[in-house]
Amino acid sequence: MMISGFTIIRNAVKNDYPIVEAITSILPVVDEMVVLVGASDDATEELIRSIASPKIKIHHSVWNTQLQTGGVVLAEETNKAFALIDPASTWAFYIQADEVVHEKYHVAILEGCRTYKDDERVQGLLFEYLHFYGTYRYVGDSRRWYSHEVRIIKNDKRISAYRDAQGFRIGDKRLNVKRIDAWVYHYGWVKSQEKMIAKMKDVSNYWIADKEEWERFMAQENMFSFEDYDSIRRFTGTHPKVMQHRIQQQDYDLQLDVNKKKLKLKHRIMYFIEKLTGKRFFEFKNYRVI
Numbered sequence: 001m002m003i004s005g006f007t008i009i010r011n012a013v014k015n016d017y018p019i020v021e022a023i024t025s026i027l028p029v030v031d032e033m034v035v036l037v038g039a040s041d042d043a044t045e046e047l048i049r050s051i052a053s054p055k056i057k058i059h060h061s062v063w064n065t066q067l068q069t070g071g072v073v074l075a076e077e078t079n080k081a082f083a084l085i086d087p088a089s090t091w092a093f094y095i096q097a098d099e100v101v102h103e104k105y106h107v108a109i110l111e112g113c114r115t116y117k118d119d120e121r122v123q124g125l126l127f128e129y130l131h132f133y134g135t136y137r138y139v140g141d142s143r144r145w146y147s148h149e150v151r152i153i154k155n156d157k158r159i160s161a162y163r164d165a166q167g168f169r170i171g172d173k174r175l176n177v178k179r180i181d182a183w184v185y186h187y188g189w190v191k192s193q194e195k196m197i198a199k200m201k202d203v204s205n206y207w208i209a210d211k212e213e214w215e216r217f218m219a220q221e222n223m224f225s226f227e228d229y230d231s232i233r234r235f236t237g238t239h240p241k242v243m244q245h246r247i248q249q250q251d252y253d254l255q256l257d258v259n260k261k262k263l264k265l266k267h268r269i270m271y272f273i274e275k276l277t278g279k280r281f282f283e284f285k286n287y288r289v290i
Contacts, residue, residue: 001117004085004155005030005055005093008077008165010038010063012047015199017097018187019044020051021242025101027053029109030093036081038063059084068209071164078161089155090117091125096165098188099151102240105182112180113152121290123159123175124168125152131186134226134254136239136247140189142231143267147280150177150287151184167286176290185240192252197223226254230262 005026012019023033033056037045048058061080067073078094085092091113095101101109109125116122131145132138150167153159153175162169169175191199200223208214217223239247261268274280 001091001114002086002089003030003091003093003113003152004089005033005095006036006078006081006085007034007095007097008036008038008061008074008081009044009048009097011040011042011202012044012097013042014040015202016191016195018100018243018246019097020047021100021240021246022095022097023048023051023056024242025103025240026093026095027051027055028103029106029113030055031089032057032086034059034081034084036061036077036084038077057084063206065205068205069207071203071207073206074165075161075163078165082159082161083157085155087155091152092155093152094168095151095184096188098186100185100187100240100243102183102185102238103242108181109152112178112182116178121176122178123154123156123170124150124177124287126177126179126287126289127151128183129186130183130235131189132235133189133229133232134256135250136187136190136243137235138232138256138258139235140229140231141233142263143270143274143280143283144230147283148179148285148287149184150175162286169286174286174288177287179289185243187243193224193226196226200224226256229256229260230267231260232256233258 009019027033035048035056036059037048039062061077063073064076067076082092112125126148128148129146131140133140153168158170159168201218204214204217208217
C-alpha cells in the first residue's frame with residue numbers, strides 16, 4: 001500500500017499560512033508529498049524547501065485569473081496536484097494550507113487506509129473537524145462550521161475537487177466513504193485582525209467576479225471583526241506538536257466571550273439538540289457514509 005500526500009499553496013508567507021505545519025503533520029503517514037506551488041509574491045517556494053524532506057516533490061503552477069467566482073480556482077489547482085501523484089499509490093491524502101493533523105491520529109489513519117484499501121465500495125475516508133477561531137484557545141461550535149469532510153481519497157482519477165475544494169465528488173455524485181477516528185485541526189481563522197483582513201483582500205479576486213461588488217468589498221472600513229461570531233467554546237485539548245512553535249510565537253491577545261450566543265431561533269434550537277445528543281441533524285453532507 002502506498003499513500004501520496006498532496007496540497008496547493010500560494011503566497012504562504014504573505015498570508016501567514018501554517019503550510020509548513022500542515023505538510024509536516026502528515027509526512028509520517030505518506031510515502032510522497034506533492035506540493036503544487038502557485039506563482040507567488042513572496043518566498044513561498046523557499047518556505048516549502050525549508051522542510052527538507054526527501055518525500056516532498058515541488059511542482060509549479062500559475063493560477064487562472066479568469067476563475068473569479070466562489071473559489072473554484074482552488075478546485076482547479078487541487079485537481080492539478082492530484083494528477084501529479086504517483087500512479088502506484090492506493091490513496092491520496094489531501095491537506096489544505098491551514099489544516100493540521102494531530103500526531104495522535106496517525107495510527108488510526110494508517111489503520112483506516114489498510115482496512116479499506118481493497119474495498120472497492122470505499123472511495124474516501126472521512127475526518128472530523130475542529131475550527132479554531134481568533135486564537136488557539138477557541139473553536140467554533142455552531143452549525144456554520146462544517147463538522148466532517150473527506151481528506152483521503154482513492155487514487156481514482158474520476159474523482160475531482162468539488163466547488164472550492166472543500167471536498168470531492170465523481171461528477172455530481174458524492175463519494176462513498178468510511179469514518180475514521182481522526183480529526184483535522186483547521187487554523188484558517190487564527191491570525192491577528194490585520195493579517196486576516198490582508199488575507200481576505202489578497203484572495204478576494206478568486207471569490208468575487210463582479211468588479212463593482214469587488215470594489216465595494218475592498219472599500220469596506222469594517223471588513224472583518226473577530227467579534228462577529230455566533231458561538232464559540234474553549235478548547236481544552238492539546239495542539240499538534242508541529243504547531244507548538246507557532247503557538248508560542250503568537251504576538252497578540254484576544255479575549256472572547258464563550259457565553260455569547262448570536263443564533264437565530266431555528267439555529268439555537270438545533271444547537272442545543274446537538275449539544276444534548278452529540279448529533280448534528282440536517283447538515284449538508286458532501287459525501288455518503290456507508
